[in-house]
Structure formats: structure tokens, C-alpha cells
Amino acid sequence: MVSVPRRSSRKINALFLINSFTFGGAENVIFQLAQHLDRQKYRVCVCAFRVKKKSVLEAYRRIGVRTFDLGMTALHRIPFGIKKLLNILREEEIHILYNFLTFPMLLGAVAGRIRHVPVILGSEHTTGTENRFRFMLKRFAARFIDEITACSETVRNYGIETIGYLEPKLTVIYNGVDxxxxxxxxxxxxxxxxxxxxxxxxxxxxxxxxxxxxxxxxxxxxxxxxxxxxxxxxxxxxxxxxxxxxxxxxxxxxxxxxxxxxxxxxxxxxxxxxxxxxxxxxxxxxxxxxxxxxxxxxxxxxxxxxxxxxxxxxxxxxxxxxxxxxxxxxxxxxxxxxxxxxxxxxxxxxxxxxxxxxxFSLERMVQETEALFDRRIGLCSPQLKEEP
Missing domain, CATH: 3.40.50.2000 (Glycogen Phosphorylase B;)
Structure with missing residues (x-):
């Protein structure tokens, strides 16, 4: 089991999990967070099922953020990708696993529970583009997720009314712009x-x-x-x-x-x-x-x-x-x-x-994400609260 560090001892390890290294709305949000989260408090890395744009890996390298490619380029590669993810969670001693979109939420949530990751988060970014099968997968994944962020009030309402998430699990953190x-x-x-x-x-x-x-x-x-x-x-x-x-x-x-x-x-x-x-x-x-x-x-x-x-x-x-x-x-x-x-x-x-x-500023999105991280870490490890 991964132990949660005291703030005074070492940084909190956060891993973002996404479908692919490419360019898009959710991918852009992850890049901004990886770049701007407080480096004194968090050690951030980003993991994806596969690589679509190698230039994204170079962009992460330039800002000093480590990346992991699970190599899940075909169905027969999925078991190897899951094994690699489990190894990453253990070797990197991940404290916060933040999963974006349907399949990362599903695989990440289950892998996180297997490795006893202290905080497992999900992120919802879509409305009206998915089917009942995906809704079922998301509801199943939500059982293993501590909290799910929605990128707008509309997405939050959609998650509750259409997907079937439990209302207390959803928190709105608006996407931000520089x-x-x-x-x-x-x-x-x-x-x-x-x-x-x-x-x-x-x-x-x-x-x-x-x-x-x-x-x-x-x-x-x-x-x-x-x-x-x-x-x-x-x-x-x-x-x-x-x-x-x-x-x-x-x-x-x-x-x-x-x-x-x-x-x-x-x-x-x-x-x-x-x-x-x-x-x-x-x-x-x-x-x-x-x-x-x-x-x-x-x-x-x-x-x-x-x-x-x-x-x-x-x-x-x-x-x-x-x-x-x-x-x-x-x-x-x-x-x-x-x-x-x-x-x-x-x-x-x-x-x-x-x-x-x-x-909708970038600063506000980063601050609210850090507040979420701190709150969830504090809930699973009360000793993390600042000492006098």
C-alpha cells in the first residue's frame, strides 16, 4: 500500500491518465495543470494509452514533466498496458491518480484500487456524444473513484441526470485559459x-x-x-x-x-x-x-x-x-x-x-485543482494538515 507523505517530508506524487498523447480539450487541460501545479508540493507525471503526436511528448519534456506510454495500440496490447500501468503506480509511489475520459477512468480506477492509491479522481468533459454502454462503464468506474470533476455546470448536470453519477461525487472545476x-x-x-x-x-x-x-x-x-x-x-x-x-x-x-x-x-x-x-x-x-x-x-x-x-x-x-x-x-x-x-x-x-x-482564468483552474488535491489527501491522511 502506498503511504501518503507528510507535507514536511516529501512531495505528493500525482499521475494524470489520458487516452493518448495528442491535442484536444481534455489533453490541453492536463498539459496546463502539469505545467502550472506547484512544483514545491507536487511531482507530476502524465501517462497515456498510446502516442498519437510525438510533438506532445517533446512539449512535456520542455516543461520538465515525465511521460509514460502504455503502448496500447491494439486490443492484444491492452493486458501489457495494464501491467505497465500497475508497475508505474507502484514504482512511482503515486498518491493521486487523476483519470480523464471514459476508458482511462475505468482502467485507472481499477488499477488504482489494486495498487491502493490513496486518492483516485475522475474527470468528465463531454455531453451528448456517448451511448448507454459507455454510461454503464462510467457508473462502474465511479464506484472506485473518490471524486469526479466536471468542466462546467452543464457537464455536471449531464453527469447526474443522464450518465447516472451520484451527485456528491461531482465537483465543478471550470477549464481555464491563460x-x-x-x-x-x-x-x-x-x-x-x-x-x-x-x-x-x-x-x-x-x-x-x-x-x-x-x-x-x-x-x-x-x-x-x-x-x-x-x-x-x-x-x-x-x-x-x-x-x-x-x-x-x-x-x-x-x-x-x-x-x-x-x-x-x-x-x-x-x-x-x-x-x-x-x-x-x-x-x-x-x-x-x-x-x-x-x-x-x-x-x-x-x-x-x-x-x-x-x-x-x-x-x-x-x-x-x-x-x-x-x-x-x-x-x-x-x-x-x-x-x-x-x-x-x-x-x-x-x-x-x-x-x-x-x-475562467488558468490561475483559478490551477488553484481549485490544488485545493481538491489537498482536500482529498487530507481526508485520507489527517496528519497531512499543516503543523503549527
Whole structure:
């Protein structure tokens, strides 16, 4: 059994477990926490079932965080991955195991109990994208988990009402954004030239994985309609994914190749927000989209579909506009409204920036996570409380 250290003796070992080393909402949250948790109190490492992007491993190396690849690249590799995880928990003397998303929650919770890890946590980030089988797996995993964090109130309510989590097990810790980093975005003249964006061009942008769930095909339909009324516009899509070829095919079909920019995956997205006059997120499902927080911090006016926790960031007619999912006509009208009412758009972005600074900062997310860690460690080991 792993003993919990006294604060005065040594650091608390925390392990984050995720599906893969790649780029996404939950993965970004883990990276931020690993980078900013107090190094005087915690020794953090990150473990994933497999590696999708080797550059993520390099990013962790640069910030001094150790990583472990379980090598679970196929079904027959799962037993070896579980054995490796059990060894890591024992050899690293893990005190806090923080599992993100369905299968890490399931395998991590069971492995953590086998190794008597003092604190086992889960994290819920999704709404409306899973089936009953996954709900069953999550409810089973929750039996072995001490507490589950939800990235928004919407996700918390979904976890209780739809998945079937017990209410006392859920705690809301909002995703956070580095407001200082995104608040200083400026136009990159080199990229402006690279993407052939001329003076006076109105740029509509979005950042995220190019998947069907993100609804980008509807953004393209809306863009095509808006362009009939406002020809001097461009669409900037930052991200990569399996829908890219389909989206490019649409652009070729309607002769939009020179007007739609596929910037691909970018390690640093801040400069791209500096190029945007408007940010649009047409998703069919979200937990608590970090890209909306980034757009808010960067001062970009926002349009988003009313899904998941998006409505906790974009307050309709106050910090931006909310629309229905899959409605390209409504999206087109919202874009036209933003273009033709720049003063109102600027007021939306001013209020959004103020809101993100007050409620959704990176500092707040880190502080609340540390408070959770300290509280759970304190519950399982009362002697950890500060001595006079």
C-alpha cells in the first residue's frame, strides 16, 4: 500500500491518465495543470494509452514533466498496458491518480484500487456524444473513484441526470485559459502575407479538430451565403482532422479555395486569434470549449451553437450570439449581423473578455485543482494538515 507523505517530508506524487498523447480539450487541460501545479508540493507525471503526436511528448519534456506510454495500440496490447500501468503506480509511489475520459477512468480506477492509491479522481468533459454502454462503464468506474470533476455546470448536470453519477461525487472545476497570453495577441504580418489576407478583409475564424462533430460543414455553407453579400471575407480554420478532405472538396465544388484557409494544426494558436475579426464554433456537442475561452481572452467577437457548456461562456446577446445546431441559415444571419454591427460586436467581446478574466482564468483552474488535491489527501491522511 502506498503511504501518503507528510507535507514536511516529501512531495505528493500525482499521475494524470489520458487516452493518448495528442491535442484536444481534455489533453490541453492536463498539459496546463502539469505545467502550472506547484512544483514545491507536487511531482507530476502524465501517462497515456498510446502516442498519437510525438510533438506532445517533446512539449512535456520542455516543461520538465515525465511521460509514460502504455503502448496500447491494439486490443492484444491492452493486458501489457495494464501491467505497465500497475508497475508505474507502484514504482512511482503515486498518491493521486487523476483519470480523464471514459476508458482511462475505468482502467485507472481499477488499477488504482489494486495498487491502493490513496486518492483516485475522475474527470468528465463531454455531453451528448456517448451511448448507454459507455454510461454503464462510467457508473462502474465511479464506484472506485473518490471524486469526479466536471468542466462546467452543464457537464455536471449531464453527469447526474443522464450518465447516472451520484451527485456528491461531482465537483465543478471550470477549464481555464491563460488570459495574459491570449490577451496580448497581435496580427502576424508574415502570416497575413502567407495566407493572402489583404487590407480590409474580414476574417471569420475557428480553432478545433476538423471532425463531423464540430459542424464545420455548416460553417462553410453559411460562409458561402455570407460571401454573396460581403465578398471581401475569408474563413480561417485552424486545426486538423478526418473531415479535412471533405471540407476541402466542398471548397473546390463551390470555388472557395482562395477564400477558405486551412491552416492545419498549430502548436501556438494565439497569433491566429489576432487575425480574426469574428470567431465561430458550430459544434454539435461540447463539454466546455477551451477555444471559446481563448477567443474571449483574445477579444474576438463570438458566435457558437447552444450546446454543452458553451452557453456558460457565450451569454446570448451579452457576450456573443448563440444559435441552433446544424442551421447554416441562422449562422449566416448571425455572421452578417456581426459584420454589419461592429460596435455591438466590440461590446460583446469587451464583456466576454471581462467575464473570462473573472471566472475562467488558468490561475483559478490551477488553484481549485490544488485545493481538491489537498482536500482529498487530507481526508485520507489527517496528519497531512499543516503543523503549527
Amino acid at each position: 488570459c495574459a497570453k491570449f490577451g496580448q495577441t497581435s496580427v502576424d504580418t508574415g502570416q497575413i502575407k502567407q495566407y493572402h489576407i489583404t487590407s480590409g478583409t474580414y476574417v471569420i475564424g475557428s480553432v478545433g479538430r476538423l471532425t463531423a462533430l464540430k459542424g464545420y460543414i455548416f460553417l462553410l455553407h453559411a460562409f458561402r451565403e455570407v460571401k454573396k453579400r460581403h465578398p471581401n471575407i475569408k474563413l480561417l480554420l485552424v486545426g486538423d482532422g478526418e473531415e479535412k478532405s471533405e471540407l476541402q472538396r466542398f471548397c473546390r465544388q463551390y470555388k472557395l479555395e482562395s477564400d477558405v484557409i486551412f491552416a492545419g494544426y498549430q502548436a501556438r494558436v494565439e497569433p491566429f486569434f489576432g487575425m480574426m475579426n469574428l470567431f465561430a464554433l458550430p459544434s454539435f456537442a461540447e463539454g466546455f470549449p477551451v477555444s471559446l475561452l481563448e477567443a474571449s481572452a483574445a477579444g474576438a467577437p463570438m458566435i457558437a451553437t447552444d450546446v454543452g457548456g458553451s452557453s456558460e461562456i457565450v451569454i446570448h446577446e451579452e457576450t456573443g450570439l448563440l444559435i441552433k445546431t446544424g442551421d447554416s441559415d441562422q449562422l449566416a444571419q448571425a455572421i452578417i449581423r456581426m459584420i454589419e454591427n461592429p460596435d455591438q460586436a466590440a461590446e460583446f467581446s469587451r464583456r466576454a473578455k471581462k467575464r473570462v478574466l473573472e471566472k
